[in-house]
Amino acid sequence: MKYSIFSLARAALNGHKNWPRTWRDAAPKKHYDVVIIGGGGHGLATAWFLASRYGIKNVAVLEKGWIGSGNAGRNTTIIRSNYMLPGNIGFYELSMKLWETMEQDLNYNTMVSQRGIVNLYHSDAQRDAYARRGNAMRINGIDAELLDQDGVRKMMPFLNFEHARFPIQGGLLQRRAGTARHDAVVWGYAHAADKLGVDIIQNCEVTGFTRDKAGKVIGVETSRGAIGAGKVGMSVAGSSSRVAAMAGLRLPIESHVLQAFVSEAIKPLIPGVVTFGAGHFYVSQSDKGGLVFGGDIDGYNSYAQRGNMPTMEDVCEGGMALMPIIGRVRLLRQWGGIMDMSMDGSPIIDRTPVEGLYLNAGWCYGGFKATPGAGLTFAHLLARDEPHEEAARYRLDRFRTGWTIDEKGMGAQPNLH
Numbered sequence: 097m098k099y100s101i102f103s104l105a106r107a108a109l110n111g112h113k114n115w116p117r118t119w120r121d122a123a124p125k126k127h128y129d130v131v132i133i134g135g136g137g138h139g140l141a142t143a144w145f146l147a148s149r150y151g152i153k154n155v156a157v158l159e160k161g162w163i164g165s166g167n168a169g170r171n172t173t174i175i176r177s178n179y180m181l182p183g184n185i186g187f188y189e190l191s192m193k194l195w196e197t198m199e200q201d202l203n204y205n206t207m208v209s210q211r212g213i214v215n216l217y218h219s220d221a222q223r224d225a226y227a228r229r230g231n232a233m234r235i236n237g238i239d240a241e242l243l244d245q246d247g248v249r250k251m252m253p254f255l256n257f258e259h260a261r262f263p264i265q266g267g268l269l270q271r272r273a274g275t276a277r278h279d280a281v282v283w284g285y286a287h288a289a290d291k292l293g294v295d296i297i298q299n300c301e302v303t304g305f306t307r308d309k310a311g312k313v314i315g316v317e318t319s320r321g322a323i324g325a326g327k328v329g330m331s332v333a334g335s336s337s338r339v340a341a342m343a344g345l346r347l348p349i350e351s352h353v354l355q356a357f358v359s360e361a362i363k364p365l366i367p368g369v370v371t372f373g374a375g376h377f378y379v380s381q382s383d384k385g386g387l388v389f390g391g392d393i394d395g396y397n398s399y400a401q402r403g404n405m406p407t408m409e410d411v412c413e414g415g416m417a418l419m420p421i422i423g424r425v426r427l428l429r430q431w432g433g434i435m436d437m438s439m440d441g442s443p444i445i446d447r448t449p450v451e452g453l454y455l456n457a458g459w460c461y462g463g464f465k466a467t468p469g470a471g472l473t474f475a476h477l478l479a480r481d482e483p484h485e486e487a488a489r490y491r492l493d494r495f496r497t498g499w500t501i502d503e504k505g506m507g508a509q510p511n512l513h
């Protein structure tokens with residue numbers, strides 16, 4: 097359906113009568129070829145890729161609340177592919193390329209904005225580490241530029257260069273990185289998946305797994321009744337360990353809160369995303385003018401979607417150290433989401449020891465940028481029963497075998513975001 101300014105105004109005035117739904121409000125069927133638990137970006141993207149690339153359309157996405165009520169709608173919207181380690185570098189670039197075609201692929205405006213990211217460095221050692229990261233990116237065909245202090249100053253003259261405790265020496269720039277509107281990503285995948293016949297079932301909490309005599313998962317128990325499934329995929333982010341426990345699995349994942357903050361709107365100031373290298377703070381500016389920022393996870397395990405004051409103070413201190421210009425800007429909103437922190441900071445896209453049950457988890461605070469990549473590679477695993485080549489290292493057993501992917505900035509050392 098095409099909208100004009102007149103049809104939009106008419107719809108607003110008549111209470112949105114005959115306004116078409118972006119996706120159907122589907123009632124659960126008795127059985128699906130694939131059931132995905134979790135209606136965040138990952139679950140919906142997986143369903144869309146299953147239907148559009150792998151021809152598997154008898155799919156349901158089960159969401160306990162409303163779609164996008166988890167981390168998909170709570171993140172700070174940064175997308176980038178400035179990774180370095182084998183296992184990550186190809187995966188995140190695959191995801192970046194999918195961001196670049198997403199709006200055409202879904203026929204939906206997800207407001208992908210490649211406004212660039214600069215990771216600041218404040219010491220010679222940090223510069224060397226970023227030079228190495230940039231070189232690894234370029235060798236793999238990914239854009240990266242190492243900026244000196246003048247280069248950063250030209251882009252962001254308002255940063256604290258003069259009186260800083262940790263003077264800015266320069267930064268690593270990825271121009272193709274940026275932001276996307278997180279809710280629109282969820283709605284775009286829901287809309288496109290629904291058109292291909294995927295059932296999106298909200299207010300449907302999975303409360304258990306149905307198993308056959310051999311222990312294979314053959315369906316799920318839900319708050320809306322039992323649903324049979326050929327295969328079940330979990331994409332429940334911060335709830336991964338709780339949902340897996342229903343199948344008797346103990347995951348190498350801890351849940352922590354991460355907070356995000358939005359200030360009142362100010363005039364255009366920050367050209368892209370910038371991360372502080374000497375403290376926990378990163379920031380971008382939304383199209384509405386608000387500064388969107390965040391920092392470190394709260395330092396204790398929790399399933400609560402709200403954070404504590406000391407972390408808030410720490411984040412704001414980081415912001416003031418980097419750009420004292422924001423000192424009198426008022427904070428408008430703050431919220432928290434539950435991070436599925438894996439033990440090496442890298443994700444898991446793998447089969448589980450329970451037949452019929454597949455896992456997509458461990459995204460820590462970096463899973464928004466992974467949304468299209470995780471959707472494609474998880475769909476591949478579910479459809480083919482073998483890993484996609486770009487996600488082959490995201491194995492569940494790597495903590496036992498020692499093949500961890502311990503990339504700085506992803507797990508316990510969060511200064512990249």
Ligand SMILES: Cc1cc2nc3c(=O)[nH]c(=O)nc-3n(C[C@H](O)[C@H](O)[C@H](O)COP(=O)(O)OP(=O)(O)OC[C@H]3O[C@@H](n4cnc5c(N)ncnc54)[C@H](O)[C@@H]3O)c2cc1C
Pocket residue numbers: 133134135136137138139158159160161162163164165166167168169170171172173174175300301302303331332333334335339354355356390431432433434435459460461462463464465466513
């Ligand atoms: C404050 C904050 C800032 C972040 N910033 C960034 C960033 O800038 N860039 C970036 O790349 N990443 C960022 N992230 C991380 C990113 O948001 C997540 O890694 C990613 O969204 C996780 O995938 P998802 O979207 O599918 O998760 P979610 O949206 O959390 O989806 C999981 C869904 O599963 C549902 N669910 C749980 N249990 C059940 C059940 N039993 N039955 C049915 N449904 C269930 C939940 O309700 C939820 O909707 C941030 C996260 C937070 C909280």
